[in-house]
Amino acid sequence: MVVYTFFLTAIAIVINACQSASEIEMAKYLSNGKDIYIARCQNCHGANGEGLGELAPPLTDTVFLKVNKQKLACYIKNGANEPMQIHGKTYQEKMPAFKDLHDIDIAQVLVYVTNSFGNQQGMYTYEQVAKDLQNCK
């Protein structure tokens, strides 16, 4: 019985520790992502993700971000040149490619974008970025 309790407690501790480790990781992604966003994205997409007229789409369409999540890394790395429906409006200006951003940078900035401006979509790791980038069209 004592062993059993001890075992359960150990599991609880492990889960607890893991949770805070992932929370720390997430916070790290968010704060680095914010720096990258300000340096590279804010120019067109705005400080609050509001976009710029019809030249640059807002980043506040949570449904779009969710549905196209596996394409987002491709948009950043390779640029985008296809019409996109965002908040029911069509945006078709070209987005430049950010070739110099590494997987980890892309992951961090995406975590920032998808968890700011009214979005709340959780973690997105750099391993996932690497996978998603292999499937770019």
Added chain:
Amino acid sequence: MKKIILYAAFGMLLFGAACTQEKKLPIYGDREAKITKDANGNEKIDTVYKTIPNFKFLNQDSVEVTQDAFNNKIYVADFFFTSCTTICPVMHRNMKTIYDKYKGNQNVMFLSHTIDFKYDKPSVLKKYAQKLGVDVSQWQFLYGDKAAVYGLAEKDYLVAVQEDNAATDGYVHQGWLVLVDKHKRIRGAYDGTKTEEVEKLKSDMDILLAEKD
């Protein structure tokens, strides 16, 4: 005793009034003195300020525009190009906040010269203006050949522009928003990428609008 306080109050009022004289913006550029004679033959010295010379460009509606469009108005001018991804979006985001403030004001205009003489034909400028949400006569987007636009930028507006194949988008230029008065004189230049400088421009525009000739 009461009298002294009263005098002191008057004195302070006078002093205060003297200090609140209206603020004036500087006039930029080279100037020269010119001696003129009036009808009676008396000599008079005039200061001749540098002004923006006349120009003739096509706007976003493919209509020829000269300086006449800006007669008796103050205006904010900048140099940009539509495919610019570096400083232009933030410049025009900021410039649009100025436009929003003076929207419909008959005394204020906006002028964006493109420096991309290869691609930014009037139809491209039109689309850009529409997408920025400012396709109005109050904001003119002007297209001209390289020599005319680059000359105007560097000699008259004092903004550096250059074609550069090594640059990200093929051109480099400075992000100044230049404030020009009713007499075509430059009264200020502000970094269009910085919000605090753009705020300064807005308050300077109010000063310039209040200025008597």
